[in-house]
Amino acid sequence: MIEIKQIGIIKSKFNESTDPFVMKKEVSTVEIDKSFEEGLYKIEMAEYIDIVFHFDRAEDYSLRGPVYDGTEKGVFASRSPKRPNAIGVSTVKLLKRDGNKLYVSGLDALNNTPVIDVKTTDSSWFSKDGKQMKDGFYKSNPRWDLAKMIKNNQLEDLMLEAAKIHGHFCPGLAMGILSGTKAMNQIMQLSDGLEDLVLITETNNCMTDGLQLVTGCSFGNNALIFKDLGKNAFSLVKRNGKGLRIIGKNNSRDFLRSKHPEFYELFQKVVVEKNHNEELALKMKKAGIEASFGLLELPFEEIFTISDVQVELPPYAPIHDSIVCEKCNELTMASRITQEHGKNVCFACAGKDFGYMDGYGIPCSK
Numbered sequence: 001m002i003e004i005k006q007i008g009i010i011k012s013k014f015n016e017s018t019d020p021f022v023m024k025k026e027v028s029t030v031e032i033d034k035s036f037e038e039g040l041y042k043i044e045m046a047e048y049i050d051i052v053f054h055f056d057r058a059e060d061y062s063l064r065g066p067v068y069d070g071t072e073k074g075v076f077a078s079r080s081p082k083r084p085n086a087i088g089v090s091t092v093k094l095l096k097r098d099g100n101k102l103y104v105s106g107l108d109a110l111n112n113t114p115v116i117d118v119k120t121t122d123s124s125w126f127s128k129d130g131k132q133m134k135d136g137f138y139k140s141n142p143r144w145d146l147a148k149m150i151k152n153n154q155l156e157d158l159m160l161e162a163a164k165i166h167g168h169f170c171p172g173l174a175m176g177i178l179s180g181t182k183a184m185n186q187i188m189q190l191s192d193g194l195e196d197l198v199l200i201t202e203t204n205n206c207m208t209d210g211l212q213l214v215t216g217c218s219f220g221n222n223a224l225i226f227k228d229l230g231k232n233a234f235s236l237v238k239r240n241g242k243g244l245r246i247i248g249k250n251n252s253r254d255f256l257r258s259k260h261p262e263f264y265e266l267f268q269k270v271v272v273e274k275n276h277n278e279e280l281a282l283k284m285k286k287a288g289i290e291a292s293f294g295l296l297e298l299p300f301e302e303i304f305t306i307s308d309v310q311v312e313l314p315p316y317a318p319i320h321d322s323i324v325c326e327k328c329n330e331l332t333m334a335s336r337i338t339q340e341h342g343k344n345v346c347f348a349c350a351g352k353d354f355g356y357m358d359g360y361g362i363p364c365s366k
């Protein structure tokens with residue numbers, strides 16, 4: 001028999017279960033019962049404290065189930081409120097103490113949640129600026145920040161991230177961000193780059209870079225399938241082939257043009273007509289930034305159509321051995337080795353056709 005005393009109560013502006021990321025941004029108050037106030041002596045010295053509380057409104061637990069991002073985890077491997085003992089722990093920043101009241105940020109507990117304990121955070125895990133803890137965290141959750149941005153629909157932040165690979169801001173990239181974020185929030189599964197979430201893109205234009213960033217399905221992790229169909233369309237599917245397809249509406253081009261005519265006029269001159277005037281190019285770049293960030297604010301339904309799909313996925317990509325080509329002496333994937341007079345030779349040395357993709361698309365051969 002374990003007996004636990006309530007020592008206080010949490011006051012927060014949230015009365016109903018809300019996205020924890022949203023809750024953590026707000027300031028909450030932890031009110032300690034007057035009879036326990038003495039126990040707060042010198043707590044102001046701490047920058048971070050742990051609040052232990054009772055999930056008094058949690059539903060019945062299950063030992064295994066989907067967590068917020070749609071992936072399945074055991075209850076002890078998650079922060080789910082539905083636990084055998086409905087106890088929550090949050091590390092929060094202590095902003096101010098006023099008598100028996102602690103003002104904190106980073107607390108994801110509902111209004112009137114009973115408090116069980118308060119303690120200072122074990123800071124031995126923090127090095128100077130929490131770097132050690134942070135690094136450890138990101139090593140097991142490399143896409144955490146992006147997942148947060150997707151969940152909160154922080155499209156501008158995602159676009160800034162995508163431009164790190166894309167190199168510039170353009171409406172195409174913005175279309176990838178807008179549609180990719182929509183798809184991710186519908187499908188509720190994060191990619192760990194192991195082909196359990198697969199992106200099938202039907203274009204190799206700017207949009208696909210936005211999609212790679214948001215979905216985490218990329219050229220390098222084999223979770224990207226490219227169908228060279230020249231459509232502003234993609235499907236995002238789970239391993240069972242179930243998912244959704246999003247395609248740009250036929251009138252989306254005209255719609256986007258009407259929103260930012262200046263950019264499209266400059267684009268015509270600089271890119272289509274290859275007018276390499278420096279001043280014009282600079283103007284286009286600026287207009288491009290405006291047009292692409294502006295696009296993020298347009299309603300998804302004006303630009304895209306979304307539908308459910310069921311596709312047949314190829315099995316997980318095989319892992320091949322590597323063999324040294326006996327002509328160029330370069331290590332080559334076994335499936336790209338051919339036999340020439342009994343020797344292992346790579347496709348390049350053998351003059352054999354190999355798959356080839358460039359800005360023109362796929363079905364060229366070199």
Ligand SMILES: [Zn+2]
Nearest residue numbers: 170172173206
């Ligand atoms: Zn672009």
Ligand SMILES: [Zn+2]
Nearest residue numbers: 325328346349
């Ligand atoms: Zn070779």
